[in-house]
Amino acid sequence: MAIDLKKIRYFVAVFEEGSFTRAARRENVVQPALSVQITQLERELTVKLLERSAQGIRPTLAGERYYRFCTDLLRSLDAATQEMRDLSGRVTGLVRIGVMPSICHGPLVSVLDRYLTLYPGVELRLMEGFSGTIAEAVANGQLDLAVCNRPVPNTKLTYRHLVSDRLILISGAAKTLPRWKPIRLDAVPDLKLVLPFPIHAQRRLLDEHMTTGAIAPARILEIDGISASLNFVRASDWSILLPTIAIMNEVRSRNLVFNPVAHPVLASEIYEMHPSDAPLTLPAQRFVEMLQEGLARIPDRLGKLDRTYRPTDIAIAHSEKR
Numbered sequence: 001m002a003i004d005l006k007k008i009r010y011f012v013a014v015f016e017e018g019s020f021t022r023a024a025r026r027e028n029v030v031q032p033a034l035s036v037q038i039t040q041l042e043r044e045l046t047v048k049l050l051e052r053s054a055q056g057i058r059p060t061l062a063g064e065r066y067y068r069f070c071t072d073l074l075r076s077l078d079a080a081t082q083e084m085r086d087l088s089g090r091v092t093g094l095v096r097i098g099v100m101p102s103i104c105h106g107p108l109v110s111v112l113d114r115y116l117t118l119y120p121g122v123e124l125r126l127m128e129g130f131s132g133t134i135a136e137a138v139a140n141g142q143l144d145l146a147v148c149n150r151p152v153p154n155t156k157l158t159y160r161h162l163v164s165d166r167l168i169l170i171s172g173a174a175k176t177l178p179r180w181k182p183i184r185l186d187a188v189p190d191l192k193l194v195l196p197f198p199i200h201a202q203r204r205l206l207d208e209h210m211t212t213g214a215i216a217p218a219r220i221l222e223i224d225g226i227s228a229s230l231n232f233v234r235a236s237d238w239s240i241l242l243p244t245i246a247i248m249n250e251v252r253s254r255n256l257v258f259n260p261v262a263h264p265v266l267a268s269e270i271y272e273m274h275p276s277d278a279p280l281t282l283p284a285q286r287f288v289e290m291l292q293e294g295l296a297r298i299p300d301r302l303g304k305l306d307r308t309y310r311p312t313d314i315a316i317a318h319s320e321k322r
Contacts, residue, residue: 003073004041005074005077006037007037007038007040007041008041008070008073008074009027009074010023010027010034010037010038010041011038011041011049011066011067011070012067012070012071012074013026013027013034014034014038014050014057015050015059015063015067018056018057019056019057020034020035020038020057038050045062047060047062047066048060048062048063049062049063049066050063071141075141075278078094079278079281081093090121091118091119091121091122091282091283091286092119092121092122092283093121093122093123093281093282093283094122094123094124094125095122095123095124095125095144095145095281095283095284095287096125096127096142096143096145097124097125097126097127097143097144097145097146097147097284097287098126098127098128098129098133098134098135098137098138098143098145098146098147098148099126099127099128099129099134099146099147099148100128100129100130100131100134100147100148100149100270101128101129101130101225101226101246102226102242102243102245102246102268103147103148103245103246103270103291103295104128105226105227105246105249106243106245106246106247106248106249106298107245107248107291107294107295107298108291110294111287111291111294112124112126114290115286115287115290118286119283119286122283124287127143130148130199130200130201131146131148131149131150131151131200131201132151132152132199132201134146134148135148135151135154135157135273136151136154138157138273138275139154139156139157139275141275144274144275144278144280144281144284145272145273145274145280145284145288146272146273146274147162147270147272147273147288147291148201148270148271148273149201149268149269149270149271150201150269150271150273151201155276156275156276156277157273157274157275157276158273158274158275158276159271159272159273160271160272160273161269161270161271162271162272162288162291162292162295163270163292163295163296164267164268164269164270165243165244165245165267165268165269165270165295165298166243166244166260166261166265166266166267166268167202167241167242167243167244167261167266167267167268168241168242168243168244168247168259168260168261169183169185169188169239169240169241169258169259169260169261170230170233170239170240170241170242170247170250170256170257170258170259171233171237171238171239171240171256171257171259172233172234172235172236172237172238172239172255172256172257173254173255173256173257174236174237175237175238175239175257177257177259178257178259179257179258179259180258180259180260181259182259182261182262183259183260183261183262184261184262184263185209185214185215185216185261185263185264186213186214186215186216186263188239190218191215191216191217191218191239192217192218192219192220192221192236192238192239193215193217193219193220193221193238193239193240193241194221194222194223194229194232194233194238194239194240195220195221195222195223195240196222196223196224196229197222197224202241202243202268205266206241206266209264209266214263214264215264226242226246230250230256233256234253234255234256235255241261241266243268244298245268245270245295245298248298270295272288272292
């Protein structure tokens with residue numbers, strides 16, 4: 001029996017969307033035509049792949065196994081197509097990328113604008129998400145790569161360290177801390193700290209230091225979202241710890257105060273990760289290179305934005321306290 005790739009793609013879409021209507025919208029086809037293709041596929045295979053009911057679509061055991069075969073096949077075909085494009089030297093094709101929120105809030109916009117201008121033949125699909133979520137999407141084949149904090153090790157993924165980005169204390173002007181002065185967190189009076197939810201890699205880092213007493217907030221508030229957190233901090237005397245990459249669009253704000261953290265040493269370790277069995281395509285490599293360049297320039301950009309800021313202040317302040 002000849003393989004009909006159109007039917008296979010339709011089946012994968014229905015399986016992943018859990019709905020004929022959503023799958024038809026995703027594949028840009030009318031729903032009745034898609035349903036007919038799935039029915040024909042089941043007849044050709046002589047096995048039922050999907051159970052239809054008023055509650056929705058549920059795959060059968062055969063459907064689950066066939067889905068794994070189909071996704072492996074489609075991934076191999078897409079990889080072969082992309083490799084041929086790469087051999088031509090042209091930067092074209094589809095790249096699906098997961099990015100952590102702090103990068104989305106910071107340098108991503110300028111990187112995207114430059115990348116899409118240089119490579120008009122590339123189609124980008126971006127997903128913002130927690131490190132664990134987008135890493136899992138890469139492992140499952142839903143994304144081609146992710147740029148985020150390193151989650152729990154996964155043998156399906158290849159990791160490459162991109163940059164170590166220190167965390168900075170951001171407070172509302174009502175907190176009356178001296179602007180840009182390096183500071184020890186255990187010396188901040190009445191530290192009221194906004195924290196991300198426990199599912200964040202950064203929260204796990206902060207929890208470790210709170211356990212040892214290196215960070216001892218008087219009060220804690222959990223907010224899931226950088227924009228919402230900063231808006232609250234801006235209007236109050238609360239503080240938040242964020243990577244410097246997340247504050248590039250905020251440093252000129254007069255109602256926020258920024259203080260490099262001299263103690264404890266806090267850093268966001270940012271990695272690029274992709275499937276171990278699928279090397280980065282040429283357009284994916286170009287994106288990662290451009291993003292890494294943008295991340296590496298942030299300390300210098302901070303120095304230009306505020307003349308009182310010096311990256312070496314952190315090391316000096318830390319050594320003076322030891």
